[in-house]
Amino acid sequence: MGRPMKRHECLKEIAGTVGDALVVVCVGGTSSEWNAYRPSDGNLRCWTLGLTSSVALGMALGLPHRQVIALDGDGSLLMNLCGLPTIMRKKPKNLIHVVFDNGVYESSGGTKTATAEGVDFVAVARGVGIKNAFGADTVEEFKKLFADALARREHTFICARVEPGRGEVPPWPWPDVENKYRFTRHIEQTEGVSILQARIPGSWKKS
Amino acid sequence: MTNSNMDAKARAAAILGGMKKAGIDLIASLPDINCLDLIGALERDGEIIHVPLCREEEGVGICAGARLVGKKPALLMQNAGLLNSCNGIVTTGIQLELPLLLVVYYAGDIGDRGFARVGTATMPVLDALGIRHYLLRDVEAIDWTFKNAWVLAEDSSRPVAVLLTKDVLGTRA
Numbered sequence A: 001m002g003r004p005m006k007r008h009e010c011l012k013e014i015a016g017t018v019g020d021a022l023v024v025v026c027v028g029g030t031s032s033e034w035n036a037y038r039p040s041d042g043n044l045r046c047w048t049l050g051l052t053s054s055v056a057l058g059m060a061l062g063l064p065h066r067q068v069i070a071l072d073g074d075g076s077l078l079m080n081l082c083g084l085p086t087i088m089r090k091k092p093k094n095l096i097h098v099v100f101d102n103g104v105y106e107s108s109g110g111t112k113t114a115t116a117e118g119v120d121f122v123a124v125a126r127g128v129g130i131k132n133a134f135g136a137d138t139v140e141e142f143k144k145l146f147a148d149a150l151a152r153r154e155h156t157f158i159c160a161r162v163e164p165g166r167g168e169v170p171p172w173p174w175p176d177v178e179n180k181y182r183f184t185r186h187i188e189q190t191e192g193v194s195i196l197q198a199r200i201p202g203s204w205k206k207s
Numbered sequence B: 001m002t003n004s005n006m007d008a009k010a011r012a013a014a015i016l017g018g019m020k021k022a023g024i025d026l027i028a029s030l031p032d033i034n035c036l037d038l039i040g041a042l043e044r045d046g047e048i049i050h051v052p053l054c055r056e057e058e059g060v061g062i063c064a065g066a067r068l069v070g071k072k073p074a075l076l077m078q079n080a081g082l083l084n085s086c087n088g089i090v091t092t093g094i095q096l097e098l099p100l101l102l103v104v105y106y107a108g109d110i111g112d113r114g115f116a117r118v119g120t121a122t123m124p125v126l127d128a129l130g131i132r133h134y135l136l137r138d139v140e141a142i143d144w145t146f147k148n149a150w151v152l153a154e155d156s157s158r159p160v161a162v163l164l165t166k167d168v169l170g171t172r173a
């Protein structure tokens, strides 16, 4: 199967279009590339293989007025295929789920995934009842599908079939816990809410 | 056990009420037969966001995402589901230092036949993960346990588990 486009080209094309969207990105090349093209405290890196789309679903349900984007990989989605029907049941209007299908477990050395043998994620997504499920093979197609998804305001699934390989970008900058604090403070600032408070000592005098 | 005159539906309502009083506002769940009344009450509740799961580990991700945007999430599951969730609990819940409430039906508890092996693994697994756990048997302890379990989760920035038993649920299955 021909895979004429690269993941980092796709990410570069959409980076300027997402506004203040919250973006959950799976660990590995995708997270470094995304954060290089769209540096933001609204980016969260997911370390658990499979949970990128689930973390994004939790955000989308928790902040239904805010656009949330999951940047997933094929190895990750294969680990948590059952997350697709769960997203379908909740139909989060503010969630765009992108999977970059490069046919390999890139972060663990390049072994083939099942998609290299013909698994069709778009057919899987449609099969579980996700109405807006689309595939892209060129950067132009991907860019168009993503722009349509942003405008649609319904849950959308996009599978971008890409060739393996990473962009020439710096590594992901933050340790996990710092990423969490930066992300949560970003939510507090942009949503005007208080999530994390320091505990007040018992000796503190109430005035 | 006290309050033995409460039926299972009233106990389920009391458990959901205890979680709500603790501030819980999103629950991801996968059913155990002993939690049917609890999940039924959850489905009828208009305030808490309910996310029915296909596999428990995805619930860890959903709860983590919800917490990161300010919700107070709980994951309701059987202890077999706790075993299904271990990687997510460690590499998302503990790794990001997130407070999550794990509400676990304790199958294989003393007096609960058929799941003795899962029951045997439950507390050692929680201990190995460094997850504090509290066994809920008494209806009168419901509110106190959930309130303080959530406070402990926030104070320690870690998941905390509450184990539900037949005693507190008033079930016979």
Ligand SMILES: [Mg+2]
Pocket (backbone or CB within 6 Å): A073, A074, A075, A100, A101, A102, A103, A104, A105, A106, A113
């Ligand atoms: Mg891959």
